Amino acid sequence: MGEELLTIDHLHTAFKHGTEYYDAVDDVSLKIHKDEILAIVGESGCGKTTLAKSIIGLHDLKRTKISGHIGFENEELVGASPAKFDKLRGSEMGMIFQDPLAALNPLMRVEDQVREVLDYHTNYSAEKKHKIVLELLDQVGLENPERVARQFPHELSGGMRQRIIIAIAIACKPELIIADEPTTALDVTIQAQILDLLRTIQTQNHAGIILITHDLGVVADTADEVVVMYAGQVVERGSVSQIFNHPLHPYTRSLLKSIPQADHPGDRLYAIEGSVPPLTKMPHDGCRFAPRIPWVPESAHEKKPTMHEPEEGHYVLCTCYQSFKFENGEAV
């Protein structure tokens, strides 16, 4: 494990709704190191993207309140000025977005979009930038970079567009890359290629990657560390082997149980009852997952859930994991 790259402590990100602020990210703490892929998993609406945008400073601060602490390379990012973020983004931090078509400007040629990063972070000459753009396109596995450089996004396939987004994100060899569901919009074969590419880049650039996904298969294949989020909170975190071989929190166990198993064809797929409560109806006290496992007695939960560390480096929220069994009595 490399040196510490990003430390998040007790982060709250609250959105304004009407006159009130509601926490979309509620007391999240985590760390990421160089040479590490940290996966953040959870279902839609659990705060994964909100967390990522808080790190990279993409929230509209007129409607968002961020408190807590985000430390990145000895700098405090909570409350950092827009100018500081402009300097960090693109050069020290890169972000890969979910929908590769929406994430590219339809009116600009690929070369101009990739070069824009270099324009704001380097003083290279035009020829050097051109050369770097072609190298980047080649590095992300695009054939015939010169041709692609002259094309517009609508002339490229989804996988090619995602490669260009990645080229943009890694143009200045950032220390930290945040990939927000980078493979969700792609078909399965392309997904595998893009994940391979991310891993290769991580090894070449020694970057730390935060991989946001709801696809546990992707996590198992790619990540080193896993953070499981539910309703704005981190409910469990640990290494990939800890999370997959010895999941603790009922939510993690339910998520793993809901993966289709190839060796049990014909079984009904497990589904977690209910859904994540909307931001405005989020309970303040108690275990937030309790309403979705109603058969578990209230006494199993903590009144104010805290983080426990039952084994080294493996954290879990609330005490309900200790006695949790599925409704049919199965333990895992």
Add this chain to the structure above:
Amino acid sequence: MWKTILRRVVIMIPQIVILSLLVFILAKFMPGDPFTGSITPQTDASQLHALKVQAGLYDPWYTQYVHWVVNMFHGDFGTSYQFKEPVMAVIGGRAVNTLWLSLFTVILTYLIAIPLGLLAGRYEDTNLDRGIMFFNYVTYAIPLFVFLVLGLWLFGYVLGWFPSGGSISLSANGFFGNALSRLYHMILPGVLTALLSTTSTVQYLRSEIVDQKHQDMVATARAKGVPERKVFSRHILRNSLLPIAAFMGYSITGLLGGSVFVEQIFVYPGMGQLFLNSISNRDFSVITALVMIYGILALFGTLLSDIIMSIVDPRIRIK
């Protein structure tokens, strides 16, 4: 891009043919003929018949149609019943007047509308935005003719800052004198019309900007470290101007047709006034020519819009 334009022009040919057929049929349905205006109690019926035969009015319709089209290509739209002059000569001078007034109005409209839409979109939900939106609803709600009459009364009569009618003063002479006098006559009708023509552009631009701001593409630009000011000008604004560009062609040629209201109220000798005048005097040859010209202008408007779009939006170009 040239391919796109060429293709568009080729498509226009059948459109113009259909348009000309429609106008021709309508013209044939109208009562009277080129000699109706020159009939007097002394006119000999057999002489009139001979004239009509000579003019080809008893030929089959397709011969007449071809004849009409061929003449039109030579700039011959017949003779105005009312002015006893070739139609082209009647339209010519007024077309120039309308062209200047329209150009002035279009430019002014965009000069007012684009900054307003841009500010409202950029500073969404601030008092500035609310103020601009209020202005927009007010200008949308006021009928043009009421606004023009009020403006004319206030600035033309009460304050007397601007002439109350005409396109040029009789005393103007010399190139600059003429140009200045023309401009002076255009200011009041131009400014008043432009103020009320901004609504859709402001509204479109504002909502496009608000919409574009929340696109992933803009988040990508910010994630690249592009400063906010540049994100706005390079990414948000360019993409937001597309629908405005799409309408530009129509609005330019649309205004070339002249505004009946403006020209009537300001006694401005242009195409709109001529059209109204020709209708009330049943000057059919002028009406036919004007309808044909308006139709062709509308077609050119769509052509112009498509050309503008193919320049600004690479997705529309044909390979």
